[in-house]
Amino acid sequence: MEKLSENLWSKGFIKKVEKKTPKTILKEQASFLGKETKNILTAEVHTKLNKETNYFEHKFRIYAPLLSNYTFVLFSVNHKLENLYPVSVYFDVVNNEEKPTCVEEAWDEQANTEEEFKQKLKEILTHYRTRSILNSLISQSE
Numbered sequence: 001m002e003k004l005s006e007n008l009w010s011k012g013f014i015k016k017v018e019k020k021t022p023k024t025i026l027k028e029q030a031s032f033l034g035k036e037t038k039n040i041l042t043a044e045v046h047t048k049l050n051k052e053t054n055y056f057e058h059k060f061r062i063y064a065p066l067l068s069n070y071t072f073v074l075f076s077v078n079h080k081l082e083n084l085y086p087v088s089v090y091f092d093v094v095n096n097e098e099k100p101t102c103v104e105e106a107w108d109e110q111a112n113t114e115e116e117f118k119q120k121l122k123e124i125l126t127h128y129r130t131r132s133i134l135n136s137l138i139s140q141s142e
Contacts, residue, residue, distance in 0.1 A: 066141040
């Protein structure tokens with residue numbers, strides 16, 4: 001058996017991240033939706049890495065299982081591969097567009113920290129449009 005060469009990795013290069021990742025926070029909120037609606041509505045986070053830009057994109061999707069699994073992208077979040085923060089948050093207030101086009105009716109905001117990100121999420125999750133969509137889907141599912 002051949003002897004291993006010298007380890008060239010820097011010592012301690014892997015550091016435990018103390019803050020929650022954007023994906024973890026989103027998945028927690030997705031879980032709360034199912035609990036709050038008794039699974040009449042559920043939510044999932046779909047993540048992909050754009051290999052051209054090296055950005056992660058997390059889409060927050062609402063599902064209505066009793067409406068032929070109707071799916072709705074409520075908002076999306078992007079961040080660089082090498083950094084958890086800042087994140088860009090895309091929320092179209094009027095349409096179901098993943099990247100908003102009208103500034104007055106859409107958000108394309110940045111959150112620089114975990115706390116700022118949680119605040120932006122709270123604004124989206126309590127927004128009148130979000131409540132309206134969820135209530136409509138629940139009503140039609142009963």
